[in-house]
Amino acid sequence: MSGFESIIDQKRPLQLLTTLLKKGTIPHALLFTGIDGAGKHNAAIAFAMACNCLGKGSASKEQYAGNAGNYPEGPSVSEPCCICRSCRKILSHNHPDILHIEPTGAIIKIAQIRSLCHTLTMKPFEARLRVVVISRAQAMNPEAANALLKVLEEPPASTMLILTAEQTSDLLPTIVSRCQQIRFNPISRKSIALYLTSDQKIPPDQAAIIAGMARGSLSRARSMSKTGWIDHRNRLLSTSGLDNPGTLPAKPINVLLAFAENLSKQKDTLPDALEIIKSWLRDIVVCQYNTKKVINADMTATLKKISEKISPELLLQKIMAIQRTQRNIESNANPRLSLELLMLQLAEKY
Ligand SMILES: [Zn+2]
Known part of the structure; x- marks a missing residue:
């Protein structure tokens, strides 16, 4: 199952895509926006498959009549x-005409776009419609973006581009204006929890917690469910003392700083660790009003006990301190210094 049906909770974007396919009005360039893990990449691959599918249910040749005349005639579904042969090749990443560009390291370099331009001067090998997927297009450096703009201005025959990005403001306006935009919303907690229980066989109570933490991203939920996230959370809370009110201020400052240093070294899991701490503090506020909305539902009793000892104002200050730290780290501030400052702010009067 890797067609459109594998993409959950994206009714509107999928409707738009299937309408384009049905009408045969396939634009030269699509731009999928939305957070990582919302299904943009899978939708791009499924769209490329549909454009080139050889299976039953193919539409008539006339259905391509509405396009700019740039695409060869042929059945589409x-x-x-x-x-079919074409779908399987695309699924196994072995189709010579479905090209994928993604950042190498942090950026998409000019050399990658130049190499793409060279490929596009040649005819597709076998595809009805060659599809170029550029993932995280916001990672293009200015030279790469300008080179891509030339491709968008003069689209090669029998080729379409699908760009994915978090938001349009991350891209050159001249690039955005040449693409038809399709927006992918974050996936609902309910749908993520359902996916985790039915597809990943995660127990419902854990699935609900992970779904609450995943912030609308299915890929984040999947990786959390595989990496023993509940244990990770418990370790994080007990090491920081956040699960036991009154202990944190008592922790010697060098313990807090060592904890901050340790966290700063775990670059891959740091964003999740900060989210875990934030969800915990949020839950301390929420559990006073509505326990059903608590994310860390397995620890509601502990949360309630803590909430009796701390004011909502103080908690909000701490949540804002985490948000500030997240922003600073995203804009390349020194993670260790940012986390040291955060730990001191979290420890204060907790
Ligand atoms: Zn097929």
């Missing part, structure tokens, strides 16, 4: 069959 609104849903890929996932089993």
